[in-house]
Amino acid sequence: MSSLCDPAHAPVGDVGMAIMAIDSRLKAIHGTPSGPDSEQQQLTDRLAASLSPEEVDDVVDGMCTLVYVFMRWLRVTYEEHDKDVMEYVVPGFVASMRMMPRSIPPETIPTMTGLVVAAGTGLSPNLWRKQYGDWTENEMSPLEATALLLAEHINRLTDDRDFATRMVTEALSATDPD
Template identity: 65%
Template sequence: MSSPYGPEHSPTGDVGAALMIIDSRLKSFHAGKDGTDPEHQAMIDQFTASLSPKGARDVLEGACSLIYMFMSWLRQAHEDEDKDVIEYVVPTLVSTMRMMPRSVRPETIPTMAGLVIAAGTGLSPNLWRLQYGDWTKEEMTPLEVTALLLAEHINRVTDDPDFATRMVAEALSRTDPEGPEGPEED
């Protein structure tokens, strides 16, 4: 039975822009920075300030699409090992977020866990969240942290620091007939 919260009913958003933000954060962490690099933050702030309201919504929807893609990959990887993705991923994600009280306020953790559980059960995280009303400003950083932690989890599972980013970039290039270089020449 199809759900009105299925991913086929959800806008994809700007996955490329959301991926750029997550990849930038991952690279900052792996470079030994704590995520508060002033130059990096200025770049992200400049990018987000340049977005129109529709552009911001597209990036938000793109982040939800990333969460869905990451959880789909994790679900398949866990099922291959006869494990439940919710049982193995959600507790780690929640406990990590609880250690980040400056970035992730405690009251946002249940929503982020719900997004991950929705995605892990094949539902659109964005549509699942929107049934409870509009996104709040307080949920933006935890949303980014959720996508970041899922990407880092995938990278650790695969022992490849770029796997999650590369996986999504390759999926995007397969779905975009014009590819990153523009229209193909015939």
């Protein structure tokens, strides 16, 4: 019997915009060879501010898709080394979120942790979250931070600052537009 949270039933959303936002944040944190890319961050912020409510919902679904893709990659990678993804991802994820109290309200950490665990066990993060009602404005930054922290975890594992972004953009490029 298929779960109500099976990823096959989940909307994919605007993964392109979601990965662009994550890439922009990663570059703002680490900079580029020429320094921090504040111009790209400003462009991304302006684009996000211009989105309609439906487009925002698509980006939220896209962020959840990224959480799923990143956790799937991490699960497979850790399992190849006989390790449990939950043991190696969740504690550091929670600790990182707790270090960002201005961006991540403490009351959102359990929900974001639930998203990560849902994705790590093969469930759709957005369908898992939908069980508990609509997304709140208070959860938007934590959702972006969740995808960002998972991308950063992947980048550290691969010792490649662009690996997570490249993995998603290559998958998007290979996808049939229909």
